[in-house]
Amino acid sequence: MTLLPLLPILIPLGTAIVSLLLRGRKNAMRRIGVAGTVLLLMAAIALLVVVRRDGIQVVQVGGWVAPFGISIVVDLFSAIMVLMAAIMGFLVCIYSLGDIDKDREKFGYYPFYHFLLMGICGTFITGDIFNLYVWFEVMLLSSFILLTLGGERGQMEGAIKYVSLNLLSSSIFLAALGLLYGVSGTLNMADLAVRLHSDVPQVLATTVAMLFMVAFGIKAALFPLFFWLPASYHTPPVAVTAIFSGLLTKVGVYSLVRVFTLLFTQEISYTHTILLVFAGLTMVTGVLGAVAQNEIRRLLSFHIISQIGYLLMGLGIYTTLALTGVIFFMVHVIFAKSALFLVSGIAGRMKGTFDLNQLGGLYRDHPVLSALFLIAALSLAGLPPFSGFFAKLILVEAGMASHRWWIVGVALGTGFLTLFSMTKIWTMAFWKPKPQDAPAEVCRRVGWTYWTPLLILVVFTVLFGLGAQPLLALSEEAARQLMDPQKYIHSVLGAL
Amino acid sequence: MAVVVGWLYACAVFLILRRSVLRLIIGLVLLTSAANLLIFTAANLKRGTPAIVPLGATQPAVGYSDPLPQALILTAIVIGFGTLAFTLVLVYRAYKTLGTDDLDAMKSTDT
Numbered sequence: 289m290t291l292l293p294l295l296p297i298l299i300p301l302g303t304a305i306v307s308l309l310l311r312g313r314k315n316a317m318r319r320i321g322v323a324g325t326v327l328l329l330m331a332a333i334a335l336l337v338v339v340r341r342d343g344i345q346v347v348q349v350g351g352w353v354a355p356f357g358i359s360i361v362v363d364l365f366s367a368i369m370v371l372m373a374a375i376m377g378f379l380v381c382i383y384s385l386g387d388i389d390k391d392r393e394k395f396g397y398y399p400f401y402h403f404l405l406m407g408i409c410g411t412f413i414t415g416d417i418f419n420l421y422v423w424f425e426v427m428l429l430s431s432f433i434l435l436t437l438g439g440e441r442g443q444m445e446g447a448i449k450y451v452s453l454n455l456l457s458s459s460i461f462l463a464a465l466g467l468l469y470g471v472s473g474t475l476n477m478a479d480l481a482v483r484l485h486s487d488v489p490q491v492l493a494t495t496v497a498m499l500f501m502v503a504f505g506i507k508a509a510l511f512p513l514f515f516w517l518p519a520s521y522h523t524p525p526v527a528v529t530a531i532f533s534g535l536l537t538k539v540g541v542y543s544l545v546r547v548f549t550l551l552f553t554q555e556i557s558y559t560h561t562i563l564l565v566f567a568g569l570t571m572v573t574g575v576l577g578a579v580a581q582n583e584i585r586r587l588l589s590f591h592i593i594s595q596i597g598y599l600l601m602g603l604g605i606y607t608t609l610a611l612t613g614v615i616f617f618m619v620h621v622i623f624a625k626s627a628l629f630l631v632s633g634i635a636g637r638m639k640g641t642f643d644l645n646q647l648g649g650l651y652r653d654h655p656v657l658s659a660l661f662l663i664a665a666l667s668l669a670g671l672p673p674f675s676g677f678f679a680k681l682i683l684v685e686a687g688m689a690s691h692r693w694w695i696v697g698v699a700l701g702t703g704f705l706t707l708f709s710m711t712k713i714w715t716m717a718f719w720k721p722k723p724q725d726a727p728a729e730v731c732r733r734v735g736w737t738y739w740t741p742l743l744i745l746v747v748f749t750v751l752f753g754l755g756a757q758p759l760l761a762l763s764e765e766a767a768r769q770l771m772d773p774q775k776y777i778h779s780v781l782g783a784l
Numbered sequence: 785m786a787v788v789v790g791w792l793y794a795c796a797v798f799l800i801l802r803r804s805v806l807r808l809i810i811g812l813v814l815l816t817s818a819a820n821l822l823i824f825t826a827a828n829l830k831r832g833t834p835a836i837v838p839l840g841a842t843q844p845a846v847g848y849s850d851p852l853p854q855a856l857i858l859t860a861i862v863i864g865f866g867t868l869a870f871t872l873v874l875v876y877r878a879y880k881t882l883g884t885d886d887l888d889a890m891k892s893t894d895t
Contacts, residue, residue, distance in 0.1 A: 445892060451870075459815040
């Protein structure tokens with residue numbers, strides 16, 4: 289038994305505890321924070337390499353044999369997600385060094401940042417559905433604290449909506465868990481997959497599946513359950529928004545993908561069609577909401593929602609090609625979206641405002657920032673040669689292959705509107721001359737801690753566009769594993 | 785038991801739909817309790833012997849009650865308590881900062 293699959297939980301936990309002990313010593317906390325994310329990144333890379341070489345990795349916690357104990361299961365999809373979490377954790381931690389003010393650092397920004405990473409990694413690697421609930425709560429509680437840290441007016445209002453709707457979703461999740469245990473008598477996901485397909489009546493399984501869809505749908509900001517997101521995501525500092533937008537909703541999507549590929553595949557024509565319809569509605573409402581906004585961060589928050597629609601479109605189509613698209617899109621959107629948030633953070637830091645009406649003249653003053661924004665924005669809109677093009681191409685191709693023409697139309701239309709709202713930011717913040725009533729410029733340049741993460745993210749989106757093949761092969765391999773749950777079940781339960 | 789669970793859910797939903805933040809929080813607490821009782825009910829609540837394997841045997845005595853739902857509920861109660869403590873502080877701070885506990889008055893971050 290190797291400890292490697294547990295490292296993504298243990299490293300952030302250790303880092304958080306050490307930095308809690310060093311509370312009050314600011315520089316030590318910052319160094320430990322960055323060091324922890326570097327370690328996490330190395331562990332995540334090692335994990336991906338091992339999983340790709342040796343297949344699914346399983347650890348039975350405490351030595352209790354599955355299905356009685358808690359299993360930690362890392363398949364290729366989990367490993368990719370853990371790596372994404374680690375990359376984002378590292379980059380945003382560097383960004384936080386400059387962006388987070390002294391008071392927030394003093395009140396424990398870094399410890400909770402690492403608890404958040406621990407919760408996220410935990411949800412990705414657990415193989416037990418109640419354990420998933422526990423990791424969700426770990427993640428939620430640290431996200432509540434990161435969201436409210438600082439106690440500004442907007443943060444408080446946003447936090448009340450975020451907290452109450454997420455607690456609502458947690459209790460629906462809990463109720464669904466109870467019913468699931470009632471009908472199947474087990475909580476281990478592999479064991480559940482076996483029993484739901486043999487012992488449990490189809491009607492009951494589908495009912496529980498719908499409860500899970502609502503619970504995870506709230507977390508993933510699915511239409512019509514997304515209202516907490518645009519109300520709260522733009523209130524905390526940009527570093528926090530970037531990590532939330534990069535990872536938190538994706539955790540919801542991950543859980544949906546996991547549950548609807550492994551457990552609830554009894555009535556695909558029913559459950560997955562519902563997912564597909566809501567995916568389409570999510571895309572359209574998200575992007576229409578974005579078009580109407582005049583505040584950069586709020587506009588980008590609405591884009592998170594419409595991108596979630598694309599991810600669920602792949603799950604709804606439910607073919608190997610579609611799931612390949614989901615995984616590719618996930619990697620792409622985490623990079624592109626976070627890059628855009630970091631650009632907005634830098635622009636806001638320089639100009640002292642996030643309002644598009646008061647911004648302007650950024651192209652003249654900061655051509656490099658403008659170029660980086662343009663690359664990330666075009667990538668998000670799905671223009672070649674950036675990563676977004678291939679991500680959307682795969683999804684559209686999967687939709688056409690399964691003759692779901694309407695969702696393909698919706699996806700392409702949404703892509704067009706995305707481009708439109710990106711040009712809106714471009715013309716209003718970058719091209720337009722500086723308006724008369726603009727607030728005084730705060731600072732002309734920002735330090736390397738701002739630029740480095742942004743630069744790396746943009747390089748990634750370009751790389752995955754120009755050289756999409758390696759990532760594509762990896763996504764396809766992961767998608768094959770998802771479509772063939774027998775392998776997963778086999779590696780957890782052994783030859784039972 | 786099922787009636788109690790249903791009644792708790794009804795009360796919780798009613799409270800969550802009120803405008804006062806404090807009532808919202810109480811509603812969320814009731815919702816968690818309802819979910820806990822639901823686990824208890826759904827997992828076939830019964831009076832039985834402890835699930836302990838007697839000395840020398842390989843299986844627990846016949847008629848033992850399932851310990852797992854109790855463990856689940858215990859975990860859920862602990863988590864619920866933690867979140868409750870946090871939300872109470874949040875509501876207090878929000879009241880201090882915003883000067884209101886009316887959810888309809890909290891619209892500045894909406895669209």
